Amino acid sequence: MAERPTTNWRRGIAEEAAELAAGTLNPDCAGMVDLYPDELLSATDAVLGAFEAELSTLDIRSDEQVFALVERVVLALNALNEAHDECAFETDEREQLCLYIDEALTEQGVDVPALTSRHGLGRYELTDQWRDW
Template sequence: MAERPTASWRRGIVEEAAQLAAGTLDPDCSCMAELFPDALLAATDKVLDAFEGELPGLSEAGDEDVFAVVERVVLALNAVDAAHDGAAFETDEREELCHYIDEALTEHGVDVVGLTARHGLGRYQLTDKWREW
């Protein structure tokens, strides 16, 4: 299964904490815990749980059904971002989330390239219609 971005964010927090404890990282250079507070991680995981619950069977679904699943996950992530003053997801996090959505769909048999091409979109425009983050 595609790795959730929240898993790598959590690893980064743990690694940074270990470096701080070992004295190998200047406290002024630490940022992971601040960038990814527990509330943000929990809210993002809740959205991704719902998304993953919709993935089985999408390989047989029509384009509109697949786009509806993408719309729901993106709108839910928009709400998470808004709840964190529009600062939940920076550029790297946006790219990780979009990649995760693409990869998860692909793993469940959705031809993302074909889907987006049929609708005049590039592969990496899958979330653009709804994405505010």
């Protein structure tokens, strides 16, 4: 399965903590824990977990079902971002989340370029019509 962005974010937190403990990182330069608080990571994992559960039962031949699933995960991430004062996901996080959705769909057998092309979209516009973050 595609690696969740939260896995990458947690890895960054652990690496930063190790650097702080080793004295190789100035504490004034550390910020991963503030950028990715536990509440945000847990809530994001819950949203992505629900997406993965639905993905496993998805009829990949149905564009409507695929788009409905993408819409649900994006709207849930919108709500999460809104709950964090519109600051939960910055540019890098947005790109990771969009890539994750694309990769997860692809691994399930969805031809994302063909899907988006059939609907007059570029491949990387899959989430755009719903995404606020």
